[in-house]
Amino acid sequence: MLQLKDIKKSFTQPDGTELPILDIAEFNVAPAEQMVLVGRSGGGKTTLLHVIAGISRPDAGKVRIDDWEITLFSEAECDRFRAERIGYVFQTFNLLPGFSALENVLLAMRFTRGRPDKARARQLLERVGLGHRTTHKPTMLSVGEQQRVAVARALANQPKLLLADEPTANVDSGHQQQVLDLIRQTCAEEDVALVLVTHTPEVAGQFERVDHLEEINQVVTGT
C-alpha cells in the first residue's frame, strides 16, 4: 500500500551547501503490514516519515499510497490526504495542551471532509483504556496516557497507514509494552499498516520485519 521510489532529500545548511539525507531506491509496505525502522540517530528516519506523510516534499522520487501518488498533490491536497488517510504519532508532545483528551481526538476529525464523530472518539479513548479520562487536559495525564490518547487520535479518521516516530521513547519501561501492544492491536483490528521507528531493541525484536535505514538509504551520513 506504500511504495517509495528513488526518493532523494537533502537539506540546505546555513553555509549554503547541500546536506544529503535520504536516497532511497525503493521502500514498500504491504497493506496492514507492521514493520519497524531502526537506524542511527540523525540518520534520517524522522525525515523519511515526514516525506511519507507529505509533511516534507522529497527533492526527487515518488511516494505512492494506495492508488495515490501524493508527490503529485498540491500542498493543500497533501494536507487533506494526511488528515484522512495517515495517522501520525510523535515521540512526545503529541497533544495540544489546551484541549482535553476527547477534544484532541475530535480535532483530528475536524480537518477531514466528514463531520466529527463524538461516539467514535469516545469509543477510541475507551479502546486505549482512557474512557474515564476524556475531559482531562494533557497536563493531567501521564506521558504514557498522553501517548495512548495520541494513538487514539491517530486512528480517529480510520487511516490506512500509521506512522509512529519513537512512540515509546519517553514512556517508562513498564508502560512501554502497554503502549506498543495498544498500537499493534488497534492497527491489526482496523487493518492499518504500521511503520514504527524505534531505538529500543526490545521493541524492534517483537516485529517480524525490521528495516535498517542504513541498508536502504544510499546516503552515508554522519561520522
Added chain:
Amino acid sequence: MSLWKIAWRSIQQRALASTLTAVSMGLGVALVVAVLVVHTVVDRSFRRGGEGYDLIVGHKGGRLELVLNTVYYLSQPIGNIPESYRNDLLEGRVDPEILVETAIPICMGHSYRGFRVVGTVPELFEKLRYRDGQQYRFAQGENFKAENHFEGVIGATVARETRLKVGDRFKARHGVGEGAVDHAEEFTVVGILEHTGTPNDRALFVNMEGFFAIHSHASDGAGHDDEAHEQAVAGDRGEHHADDELAHDLHDHGPPSRSVTALLVCLDQSTPGITWRLEREINDGPVAQAVVPAGVIANLFEGIVGNVQLILLIMAVLIVVVAGLGVMVSIYNSMSDRRHEIAVMRALGASRLVVMLVILLESILLSLGGGLLGLLLGHGLIGALSPLILKHTGVAVGMLHFQTVELLLIPGLVILASAVGYLPALAAYRTDVARSLTSTP
C-alpha cells in the same frame, strides 16, 4: 469542533495575557462609548433649549447673545424691545401676510437663589411645546393665571434644589449674581413643572404683570448699575425712549412703554420659508432683531463643542487602535511557544489557511470580546452616572441608550482585529512543520 472553538481554546490557554489584552481593548471601547454619550448629552441639552418656537425676537445686537440669554438663561440680559412689538407681530403690522400664531414675551433681570426669574405669560406653557412636540405638564399644582399678578411656576430642578413647594412664596432678587437686592414683593408658587430636560427646568416663571410691578418699585429704591436690568425695569427712562414712544403710539393697552427682553414666536408654517422671510423683515426693520434658534444653536454646537468632541473621539479611537496593537503583540509573542502546536495541527491535516484562520479568529475573538466588555462597561457606567447626568444637564440617558454609531464598532473591531492579527497569522501560515515538529516546545 469549530475553528472558533480552537481559537477560543488557545485564548483560554493564555488566560492572563488574553484577559489583559481584552481588558485594554475594553477600556478603549468604553472610552469611545463615553465620548459618544457625552456628545449626545451635550448635543441634546444644547438643542433642546431652542425647540418649540420658530424665532426669537429681541434687542438688536449679537445673535448668539440673544440665544444664550433667552434659550439657556446664560450671560447677562441684553437690551430690551418694546412690549408693543408683540402686538405689531400678532396683528400683522410687521408683515400682514404672515400669520404669527404666538409671541410669548420673556422678561429677565431677576433671580432667586441663583436661578433666573422670568417674567412671562401663562401661554408659554399652554402654547409652546418642548422636545419633539411635548406639552408642558405640571408635576404639582397648575399654571399661573394671567389675572393673578404675583403667581408663578417653577422648573423641576429649581423645585428640587430650592425645595420650594406649591403655596410657598419667594422674593425675586434684583439682578443676577453679586450685588443683587431682594424685592419686597413675594410671588406665590402655584405649580411645579415636570422635568423637561430643557433649560426651563432651571428657571422660575412669574406673571409678567407682577414682574413689571416689582420693577418700577425697585427702581425707586437702591441705585444699581445693571444697565440691562434698568432697561427691563423701566424702559421708559432708558435709552430706548424713542422705541418706546413709538410703541406707545402704536397700541393702547398696558402701561406706557413697557419693554421685554425677547419674544418667542411661533408661525403658521403652512407656507414654506416663512420663518426666514419674517426673520429678514424683522432684521431689516428698526426695532428688533430676529434669530432662528436652531440655526444659531447648531452653529454654536458644531463650532465649539463639536470640534472638542471630534478630537476626543479621535483620541478614543486611537486608544482602541493601540489596544489592537496590544492584541497583535500578545498573539505574536505567543507564536514562538505555539510553533509546535501549529505543527501538530498541520501534521493532523490542517492546511496553512486553516491555522492562519485560527490565529485571525483568535484576534477577532479577543478584540470583539474586549469590545463587548467595553460596551458593557461604558453603558454600565452611563447607567450608574445617569442620575448625575440628569441632575446636571437635564438630559436623560439610560444604560441602554445605544447609538447607531456604536453599531460601527463591531465591523470596525473586526477590521482592526484582522489587520492586527494578520502578522501573527502569517507567522502561523509560514510555520515550518517538519522543523517545528522535531523541536521540543
